[in-house]
Amino acid sequence: MGLREDLERFREVGEQRRPDLTEFIREGDLSGGDGDIRIPVKMVDLPGFEYSQRDMGGVGQGQGGQPQPGQPVDVPGDDGDDGDGDGDGDEPGEGEGEHGYYEMDPSEFAEELDDQLGLDLEPKGKQVVEEVEGDFTELTRAGPNSTLDFEQLFKQGLKRKLATDFDEEYVREACRVAGADARDVFDFCRGENVLVSLAWIDDAMGDVPDDERDRWASFDEMAENVERTPINQRIRRDGLKQVPFRREDERYRHPEVEEKRQKNVVVVNIRDVSGSMRKRKRELVERVFTPLDWYLTGKYDEATFHYVAHDAEAWEVERGEFFGIRSGGGTRISSAYELAAEILAEYPWSEWNRYVFAAGDSENSSNDTTENVVPLMRSIDANLHAYVETQPGGNTINATHAEEVESALTDLDNVAVTRVGGPEDVTGAIYDILSTEDGS
């Protein structure tokens, strides 16, 4: 079918023309979602003479009432910074924002990033043993009927039958030995390895007609004249009749427990959401954190993320809100590390690779850094602690958190402090962070 070929060809063309990864991290739309990384490939589609989207404007429809002129509108598909996303619910018209996406999965992303930044981070440290179900080759004594190993049950039953079966005719003849009582017969049979019970002999003795009681003078005479029929012949003659199934013979098939070594990572992303973190700073944080998340997702088998927002207090949020939140309030960075420590308590250091990434504009309440944050950072075991200072437009005087952390923790090799002033610094910061661990 022709379309299969067209699809293959599209993949090839997409591969060639998708935007450069570092450029994408700096400028692309990172809101693509949690699972797959969606890299817009508007570039793939053919160009054409088109209006400038900004100059063209458009028509939208208000949800619940006529909007006021001057109110911001979210327009998807704009290349540049779009509105602050006030979420007034107004939908711009359809038609725009219809892009082809070239999708990358996180491991592909991590590989590319390694390639482009020259990184070589091998996931290491803890390896958690994960029990994975293997084939149904193990057996247990209980289980659902469908997993009952009948072949095994039957075999056991058969063995049991073979073991308990005896040549009835032979025993009956033994009962016809003159003068023998049940006990004599039983002793004789046991001597002959015939597994018969005394009770059975009692019954059989009762059944022997009186005139046959002394057919044989002695056991020896009887043994000489009566031949024992071997079990296989008896089964052939009489059929299997009943196989004695016993509950204790029941075995249920059970998946084999395979031990799989899996590399797990937990990442705590911390962000200052206080009033001083304006839109540009927030965006920069998103640009640094999102690729880091993707990268680690791609590197590890299992990745868990926690998002902590803080001003003077800290609280945990969903990823969707994380990069957008703004609050008033002051800043106390230690609050976030306290919460991080609490969260990480559930991810034992012996089993998990842990990363704590924090970002903010370096402003902190006085002495909080040296008195609280630094000791906390020392006490939290992690593969990597990173602090990303986003300071577009230079430092302000009281923004010293990054500096203080840097100087206080020089003895540790798992601490990275990096500064981002604009989108052009983003890939550098990512490199700094990841190479800190790489080199350790």
Add this chain to the structure above:
Amino acid sequence: MKDDRIVARREAARLEEPAERARELAERLGLRPYPVNYWVVDYDEMNELIAYDGFQTRYPHWRWGMKYDRQRKQDAFGMGKAFEIVNNDNPCHAFLQESNSLADQKAVITHVEAHADFFRNNEWFGRFAGDDEEPDAAAMLERHAETIAGYMDDPETDRGEVERFIDAALCLEDTIDQHRALAAERGGETAEEFADVDIDERLDRLGLSSEVRDQVFDDEWVEAQEGREHLAAPRPDVLAYLREHGERYDDEEGKATEREPWMDEVLELLRREAYYFAPQKLTKVMNEGWAAYWESLMMAEEGFAGTDEFLTYADHQSRVLGSPGLNPYKLGKELWEYVENAANRREVVDRLLRVRGVSWRNFHDTVDFDTVREALAPDPALEEVRSDTLDRFDPDDPRVDADGLERARAGEIDADRYPWAVLSYEGLCERHFSLAKPAHRGFLERVGRSELEQAARYMFDDEVYASVEEALADVDYGAGWARMREVRESHNDVTFIDEFLTREFVVEGNYFTYEYSRATDDYRVASTDPDDVKRKLLLRFTNFGKPSIAVYDGNFDNRGELLLGHRYNGVALDLAKAESTLERVFELWGRPVNLATIVTEYDDHELEVARRRGREPDGEEVGVRLRYDGDGVEHHELDAELEARIGAAEVDYDTKPDDWLA
């Protein structure tokens, strides 16, 4: 298609009756659709058909793969499930997804019948083939596919080169003269061409080797000799112009040389396809609205959805019409309802103004609208057509289909399921008279004085009726549908929206325009004025919502360069895209290509002042000529005379209020 599959076959059998009945009903309602062949396809086939624009075979190209990929993902995320796709052909081919519920299938079938009617009767579609030809689209596209696949597989040609050539042509697929028939464009200007035999061609006939030729007749000489065509009027069909006059750039010889024959052919095929698909792009709103209108009438009002399916249908419809933003189904359907209501109102007003004592001045005072509404309500007998009411009908009543009545009485037609089968077109007109519907209550009353005056102006026999009742008895219930059919014949989206988009529609829908603000670096609501919204909307539909580009000169600067002009309407080009498009145009022209356009420039001082005062900066419109010569794009100043030629001063699509950020 694989019609040997059991699910598809079972589904097809189940749909046979609804399809037949839908056709009968559509025809009874006055539609004249092309015959439709229905196909039941599975999910994957559906996505393939959508990628191929509703056809089974297209030429090999990665773009279809991209569309397929996109469609598949959309579907997987539950957005935009495709229920059907129908193509414009005679007969039409409609493809239904086998997983649709029966209610969906019925809705889709009624929808498709209306599309088939639109394809057949709208003049823009007629233009592609000419009056007496059929579109014969499936066969045409298949031939094209074979031809192009042939070139790709040909060991003499490089597959990559064919693909690149197609890419270049596709970049220009919308720069055609979509308002003219393909046939007319082809026949034009032959006389002119014979007079102007290309000088390169004459040199070629001398049979010299290219070394000798280049020595003796160097480029400068050739250029001096060339009395190339200077166009009197701009040519909007850029693809045609490039096919006729374009060359290719030969890397080895370092200059333009004649194209390979396959290139000419590919260009022509793609241009033909562009013309074939243009009407669908030109009438998207009308066509979808038309289909949504008749679908709703047949499904809901004529009970084509069974009582048990009604809810599923209502859900289906609300999903289609209810998606937010500006959706062509909803916009189109509401415009069509307006067309219907307006024509019906015109008819009723026309009758009422002929009543003695009623004039346009006293219309609202003398006419009692409640009485009028009662009088206009359809005959109750027509509203209640059921198997147990058949006795009420007289076969001689023009509103009754005598044959249908007889068959219904004989039990051959189930009048409970197909009540319309008992009625004639006339009966159906009355049964569905729009002004009597609760949804349109008050529409008549809202008639404006100017409309009344206009209706009365040339009315001479204005005292025909003694009473309102007498006048209303003469009302032609078919006026609305007749008008809709007229509009359906001649309009396209631009004229349709321009003429029928009402203030009410804009206000009730809370529509607004938005513009980009340089001061705040984001988009802002600009205006809620209905006229502004309409203008903005028209910008989106005029020329496929793309800037209009035409050939202004084929021998620009006497160097054989191509000059394209952007007919500037106040909205600037996306320059980055324009530049990369220009690079593709070069591949179809072979010599340097130019594009004249106008950009708005802001000087730093003005930006600073505006920023400080919190207002939008005032820019200056400057003409610019982009030139691509095979290496890079240069920006040149634009000749004032050319700037005047490409600018259109009288249009303004900017809807920003002066003090909108205050």
